[in-house]
Amino acid sequence: MTTAQITTAASEPLAPSSRPTSTNRPGSVRPTVRHSPRRRLTRSRWKTYLTFLLLAGPNVALLIVFVYKPLLQSFQYSTLQWNIGSPNARSVGLGNYVEWFSDPRTPQVLTTTAIFTVATVGGSLLIGLGLALLLNRKLFGRGVARTVVFAPYVLSGIAVGMLWLFIFDPRYGLMSTALKWVGLSSPDWYNDSPWALTMVIVVYLWKNVGYVALIYLAGLQAVPQELRDAAALDGASSGRTLRSVVLPLLGPTTFFLSVTTLLSSLQSFDIIHAMTKGGPLGGTTTLMYQIYQESFVSGRAGYASAVATILFVVLLVITVVQLKFVERKVHY
Incomplete structure (x- = not known):
């Protein structure tokens, strides 16, 4: 190989596969993958929500079934002319309220x-x-x-x-x-x-x-x-x-x-x-x-x-x- 060829080969850039990298170097440490703060915050919120549902969910369900549902049904029944045990009920609107205030x-x-x-x-x-x-x-x-x-x-x-x-x-x-x-x-x-x-x-x-x-x-x-x-x-x-x-x-x-x-x-x-x-x-x-x-x-x-x-x-x-x-x- 001539002196000109040796000089040309040394001046040419190395191929990507032949470039030394940190992973190819002896004793090199692989970098740690870090999660973004937004991702960590999202996971923390989900844990908080799940904990809240686990602790408060049964109580909220009982309130809905035994408090709020009967309350809404009471509002509905107040617009009906209905006797206990009767299979029939007739809508009277605000008639029951008018009767009470005029009683x-x-x-x-x-x-x-x-x-x-x-x-x-x-x-x-x-x-x-x-x-x-x-x-x-x-x-x-x-x-x-x-x-x-x-x-x-x-x-x-x-x-x-x-x-x-x-x-x-x-x-x-x-x-x-x-x-x-x-x-x-x-x-x-x-x-x-x-x-x-x-x-x-x-x-x-x-x-x-x-x-x-x-x-x-x-x-x-x-x-x-x-x-x-x-x-x-x-x-x-x-x-x-x-x-x-x-x-x-x-x-x-x-x-x-x-x-x-x-x-x-x-x-x-x-x-x-x-x-x-x-x-x-x-x-x-x-x-x-x-x-x-x-x-x-x-x-x-x-x-x-x-x-x-x-x-x-x-x-x-x-x-x-x-x-x-x-x-x-x-x-x-």
Whole structure:
């Protein structure tokens, strides 16, 4: 080979197959394949979604089957004239609603519902707060007292109502005996509408005030002792400390209890059914008990569904108002 040929061959570029690469070099390391951040984020989201479906899916399915589906069916039935057990139903549109608003008994039902709700909700909050303040002190037998106060809440409403019927008996009841000791005669609790409503309210408070006291007690124990000590050093009395320090810090607890007790009061049924069955003369018939009477006593399922829809709207409006306006005044 001549010198010119050797020079030409050396100047020519190497073929692709003959070029040295990192993989062909001795001791070279193969580069690692890295996933893009977007791909990793997508996998993380899918894992989060699957975990959510696994944990919340059964609960959501139960809510759909046993809450939302019956609710939608109740809206549908409220537009029908249908009796329980009848194979036929006739569409009446808003006729059931018109009948309820034009019924002369409706004002009495609404008044009874309002009195019962205001008395039970307000009474539960006031008495429950007083019991919580008392049980929060270091007293002998405090644990037993807390158990006794909360015990009625877990009892059956029907059993509680039947028990208190004997207590309010005008002739032989414990209430009649206690009133005779102070020189008073017992009212006719069973046949006088105002006294019958008062009797039901008293029993409802006795049964449910323990729940309110327990929640308030938990809120009181969460109040920092340093704030009370600081108020005492500034010369504040116990009453001033309660008004200016403790009650504002109990705002979230009070808001929670006002919502839950209001919903529970509007849906109260068992005590009324056990003690008065809505009487006398409808004096203790609330919206909830009217739904029971119209559906299972009169058999008017369509009309009862309309009343249930009205009660649902009332509960929804009150809850929205509480969450939108009342919660703004709560200091967390």
